[in-house]
Every structure is written in structure tokens, then in C-alpha cells.
Amino acid sequence: MTRGGTPASRAGIGLRAPHVEAVARLRPPVAFLEIHAENVMADLRLRQAVLALRRDHPVAVHGVGMSLGAPEGIDGGHLARFAAIVSLFDPCLVSEHLALAGTHGVFVNDLLPPPMTRAALDAASANVARVQDAIGRPILVENPSRYIAWEGDEMDEAQFLSALVARTGCGLLCDVNNIHVSAHNLGFDALAYLAALPHAAIGEIHLAGATEERLGNETLLIDAHAEPVGDPVWALYAQSVALFGPRPTLVEWDAGLPPLDVLLAEAAKADRVAGAALSSAA
Amino acid sequence: MDASARALARRMDALVAAILDGVADPDAPLPRGLLAGPGRLAIHRRHTRVSLTIALARTYPAIERLVGEAFFAAAASRFIATEPPRDPVVALYGAAFPDFLGRLEACAGFPWLADVARLEWLIACASLALPPSPVDPATLPRDRDARARLRLRWNNAAALLASPWAVGEIVAAMRLSAGMAQGIDLDTLPPARLCVLPGAAGPRVIDLAPSEFAFRQAIRDGETLAVASARAVPSCDPEQALASLLADGVATLATDEA
Incomplete structure (x- = not known):
């Protein structure tokens, strides 16, 4: 999972195009920069700019369009582009989502959680194995954020991810905000979920802000990446670090992108929270 | 399954x-x-x-x-x-x-709306690509016949757009100000003959004379320099059209000849 410079178990930031110039100028002391693979597939200017940043920072590649949950298999053309990006950047970390991005060549620009069934596990396992074969290294698979669930689930998500790790040798990207969002929306215990994950397989943590939304009589959490990391997610992050130790951690922010210094402050806070959690655990 | x-x-x-x-x-x-x-x-x-x-x-x-x-x-x-x-x-x-x-x-x-959108799509594509390098005219064959038979290779980062409407003016006006494109008289402005390509500071939209547009169109379609030059006359100097095309990096020297 790690080449191209192993990132320290500290915080990095999700690099978005509006911040590239400032990052190049300021060279902030973050552990790594994470880019979306799809953003540098078409945008050759952004690709060139990020390649230049790679001289100062380890770069992680995060896919958002592979559709690892697709029952019919993943798109060969997209996989080839993804493999080319991985080859070009030699990233410190490579990750994708346990999600469906579309079916039969039609995409919804969203990450839809698959059902937790043996058939879905078979499909995801085949897809993860195919990606890993194509890029010649294991990937980290990210747990989805959930608003919906399906009838007939045969296992919970932690069991599903554990089986995926066992079958494919992949690692996990533990998105703490997604756990918080899903646990709230579907009514499960976030700490029990964390405890049930195969900790040794966790190679990265994601943090982001969730947004509250009223829906009839209930309040849902939306994985909007549009605000600072909330206190419940900081608490869950501290518990994660206490449970399985520090990991390269990413602060994501996509909608309503703030100035770079706000994002850097969030990354610095992640380092402080992890440090405090380790001190308390010791 | x-x-x-x-x-x-x-x-x-x-x-x-x-x-x-x-x-x-x-x-x-x-x-x-x-x-x-x-x-x-x-x-x-x-x-x-x-x-x-x-x-x-x-x-x-x-x-x-x-x-x-x-x-x-x-x-x-x-x-x-x-x-x-x-x-x-x-x-x-x-x-x-x-x-x-x-x-x-x-x-x-x-009726001009779709062509305005076509221009914006080309601008968006150019914004993703790297600017082409100018081609040194000295790299072209000096021999007159060899030069006439030459086919240049069109740079796919560049695109041509012809429209009966002055879509370049509309896009420029609408992108520069949040107001309506008041003051643009579509009945008096000439039709658009545009070349869109990546530039160092962002996409470039070049307004071409009809004959120079025809020259670039012929090059894009794989015609020889002789054919492209014939399409450029009489209102355009083919040598000038070629020099400008090479300076823009819109086409590069290909090895295949007619």
C-alpha cells in the first residue's frame, strides 16, 4: 500500500485545485497530500502541478469512480486510466470506496453503499482483486457513508470489510466521519463497529465534517465535506487512535472550500487529538 | 452468474x-x-x-x-x-x-444558444489541456514541391468552431460581467470563425478571418498544405496563415507526405 515515500502517521490534507498554488508557495508541513485520481485523469494542468508538488510532499491517490461495488465488474478503460495515474505518481497510499458509482457504463457521481450480502462480497472481492492486479499493489478500501439500507443483509459492514480484507489482502481506509454518519443514520454503535474492524489492515484514516439535516421527524447526518470536523468525530478519532494506534490521517473538505490555512489548522488539530489520545492510552 | x-x-x-x-x-x-x-x-x-x-x-x-x-x-x-x-x-x-x-x-x-454552449464546451476542454508549443517554421521543408505535399498533424487540444452567430462576443461579455449581454447586436456582428486552444494563462479563443479559418479547417481535416493554401486565397496570404498556425502550435510537423 505504501510506496513513493511512506507517510508518517500524522495528518495530511485533501488537495483540491484552488489550493494548489498556495501549497506550492507555502510548502505546508503536512504529512501528505491526497488527490482524487479522477481529478488528474482529464485535467493535465492539475496533473502537472501536483507532480511538481510531489517533490516536497508524499502524494496519496484516492479513487472515487471505480465502483468497487458494481456486480457486473469494473470498467476496464477506467481501470487502465487509474493504473496509469498510480504508475505516474507512485503514491504513498492508494485507496477507493466500497461503493457503487454506477452500473453498465452509467454513473451517478455519488457513492452508493452496496447491500451487505455474500453476493455483494463476491462482487467487491473480484473487483478489488482486479484493481490490485492492475496496479501491482494492494489498495485501501474505504467504508461508505450510509443513508439507506437494504432488506436481506447477511452480515454487518465490519464483517463485510473483514471478509474483503481476508479474501483479497487489501487494506482499509477507515473513514471515521462515515462511521459517525452511518451509525447515526442507521442506528448502530460506532464504537462497536470500530472495535470489530481488522485493525492491522487499517492503513489510513479520513476525517471530515458532517452536516445535520431534518427529514420529517428525524435528523440525519450528511457526509457533505462542507464544514469543520465536528466534536463527535474528533472524539471517535481519538478513540480510533487509542484502539489501533496512529495512522496517516486525512482531513477532507470539498464543498465550500475554505482558505488553505483553515484546512491546515484542521490537520494540525488532528495531530494534537491523536497525540493526546496516545498519551491517554499509554 | x-x-x-x-x-x-x-x-x-x-x-x-x-x-x-x-x-x-x-x-x-x-x-x-x-x-x-x-x-x-x-x-x-x-x-x-x-x-x-x-x-x-x-x-x-x-x-x-x-x-x-x-x-x-x-x-x-x-x-x-x-x-x-x-x-x-x-x-x-x-x-x-x-x-x-x-x-x-x-x-x-x-437559436444562438446551442452554439454559445458549444464554444463553452471547447473552452472547458482547452482549460484541461497543456498549452501547445509553437512550431519553428524552419523545420518545414524548404523545397517548394515537398512543402506543397506536406500534411501537418492537427493538435487535438485545439478545436475550430463556426457559427452564424457572434458567439465569441456573447461568451466574452457574459463571462466578464454578470449582467445580460446588452449592446451585442447579433444582426450586425459577423458570423463566428473561432479557434479554441489551451494557452499558458488559460484557454485562448482566436477570432479568424473566413479564409484563415478555411485554411485551418483544411489542415485539421488532413489536407495537404497546397490544398489548405488554395482554400485560404484570395483574401488571405497562405504563408501568413501558415506562420500564424505554427506560432499557435495548432498543428505540428508530421512525417507523412501525400
Whole structure:
């Protein structure tokens, strides 16, 4: 999972195009920069700019369009582009989502959680194995954020991810905000979920802000990446670090992108929270 | 594929269809087997609609200003539902939007709208590409006959657009100011003959004379320099057209001759 410079178990930031110039100028002391693979597939200017940043920072590649949950298999053309990006950047970390991005060549620009069934596990396992074969290294698979669930689930998500790790040798990207969002929306215990994950397989943590939304009589959490990391997610992050130790951690922010210094402050806070959690655990 | 895999595939197909149907119609039916009311699926429907509408607005800012945010959002919803992305790279979404606008009955009174969108699509494509390098004219053969037989290789980062409407002026006016393109008299402005290509500071839109446009069109279509030059005359000096094309890096020296 790690080449191209192993990132320290500290915080990095999700690099978005509006911040590239400032990052190049300021060279902030973050552990790594994470880019979306799809953003540098078409945008050759952004690709060139990020390649230049790679001289100062380890770069992680995060896919958002592979559709690892697709029952019919993943798109060969997209996989080839993804493999080319991985080859070009030699990233410190490579990750994708346990999600469906579309079916039969039609995409919804969203990450839809698959059902937790043996058939879905078979499909995801085949897809993860195919990606890993194509890029010649294991990937980290990210747990989805959930608003919906399906009838007939045969296992919970932690069991599903554990089986995926066992079958494919992949690692996990533990998105703490997604756990918080899903646990709230579907009514499960976030700490029990964390405890049930195969900790040794966790190679990265994601943090982001969730947004509250009223829906009839209930309040849902939306994985909007549009605000600072909330206190419940900081608490869950501290518990994660206490449970399985520090990991390269990413602060994501996509909608309503703030100035770079706000994002850097969030990354610095992640380092402080992890440090405090380790001190308390010791 | 066994029965459970087929059932999974049907369920996932139904989910994607329900999301896309719901982009334009909030009352579209839910997929079977979903343990959630329409409000929860609406979160996914909204994400698809909003994120793709933002992507379209980023590519078509002049169109959004011309038709207004509300009409643009409604048109985008219909477009997303009927012509969803065929590629997970969202920057590549929206190539069919100009034709879609051209078919919209509500836009029938604005015959130039689709061509404005076509120009914006080319500008968006140029914004993703690296600027081409100028070609040194000295690298072309000196021999007159060899030069006449030469076919240059068109740089795919460059594109040509012809329109009966002054779409370059419309896009420039709408992108530079948030107001309407007042003061643009489409009846008096000449038709557009444009070359769009990446530049060092962003996309370049070059206004060409008809003869120079014809010259570049011939080069793009793989004609020899002799044919391209014949199309450039009488109102344009072919040597000048060639020098300008090479300086823009719109075409490069190819090795194949006629």
C-alpha cells in the first residue's frame, strides 16, 4: 500500500485545485497530500502541478469512480486510466470506496453503499482483486457513508470489510466521519463497529465534517465535506487512535472550500487529538 | 452468474435508475428491497442532481447567466436524467449539453444558444489541456514541391468552431460581467470563425478571418498544405496563415507526405 515515500502517521490534507498554488508557495508541513485520481485523469494542468508538488510532499491517490461495488465488474478503460495515474505518481497510499458509482457504463457521481450480502462480497472481492492486479499493489478500501439500507443483509459492514480484507489482502481506509454518519443514520454503535474492524489492515484514516439535516421527524447526518470536523468525530478519532494506534490521517473538505490555512489548522488539530489520545492510552 | 448475483445486479440497476429518474421527478418509484422512505433516497438523488448541475454550471457559465439560474437548474436536471454521465470523470461530463439545449422547445427563440454552449464546451476542454508549443517554421521543408505535399498533424487540444452567430462576443461579455449581454447586436456582428486552444494563462479563443479559418479547417481535416493554401486565397496570404498556425502550435510537423 505504501510506496513513493511512506507517510508518517500524522495528518495530511485533501488537495483540491484552488489550493494548489498556495501549497506550492507555502510548502505546508503536512504529512501528505491526497488527490482524487479522477481529478488528474482529464485535467493535465492539475496533473502537472501536483507532480511538481510531489517533490516536497508524499502524494496519496484516492479513487472515487471505480465502483468497487458494481456486480457486473469494473470498467476496464477506467481501470487502465487509474493504473496509469498510480504508475505516474507512485503514491504513498492508494485507496477507493466500497461503493457503487454506477452500473453498465452509467454513473451517478455519488457513492452508493452496496447491500451487505455474500453476493455483494463476491462482487467487491473480484473487483478489488482486479484493481490490485492492475496496479501491482494492494489498495485501501474505504467504508461508505450510509443513508439507506437494504432488506436481506447477511452480515454487518465490519464483517463485510473483514471478509474483503481476508479474501483479497487489501487494506482499509477507515473513514471515521462515515462511521459517525452511518451509525447515526442507521442506528448502530460506532464504537462497536470500530472495535470489530481488522485493525492491522487499517492503513489510513479520513476525517471530515458532517452536516445535520431534518427529514420529517428525524435528523440525519450528511457526509457533505462542507464544514469543520465536528466534536463527535474528533472524539471517535481519538478513540480510533487509542484502539489501533496512529495512522496517516486525512482531513477532507470539498464543498465550500475554505482558505488553505483553515484546512491546515484542521490537520494540525488532528495531530494534537491523536497525540493526546496516545498519551491517554499509554 | 448465479441467482443471488443476478438479484444483486437487478437491485443495483434499480437503485441507479431510481436515482436518475428521481433527479427530474421526485415522485419516481423507489427500488424494491430498500429499507428507507423516499426522503432518504432523495439525499442521493439530490447529490447527483446538485453535484452534476454544479459541474455543468462550471463548464457553461455564460449559458447559466443567459438563461438564469432557475432555468439552468431545471434544464440541467432534465439533461442529467436523460443523458447521465458515461464516464466517472466529472470534468468530462456535459459534451452533449449544447445539442440538448438546441432541442429544448423553451430555447427555440434563442437559436444562438446551442452554439454559445458549444464554444463553452471547447473552452472547458482547452482549460484541461497543456498549452501547445509553437512550431519553428524552419523545420518545414524548404523545397517548394515537398512543402506543397506536406500534411501537418492537427493538435487535438485545439478545436475550430463556426457559427452564424457572434458567439465569441456573447461568451466574452457574459463571462466578464454578470449582467445580460446588452449592446451585442447579433444582426450586425459577423458570423463566428473561432479557434479554441489551451494557452499558458488559460484557454485562448482566436477570432479568424473566413479564409484563415478555411485554411485551418483544411489542415485539421488532413489536407495537404497546397490544398489548405488554395482554400485560404484570395483574401488571405497562405504563408501568413501558415506562420500564424505554427506560432499557435495548432498543428505540428508530421512525417507523412501525400
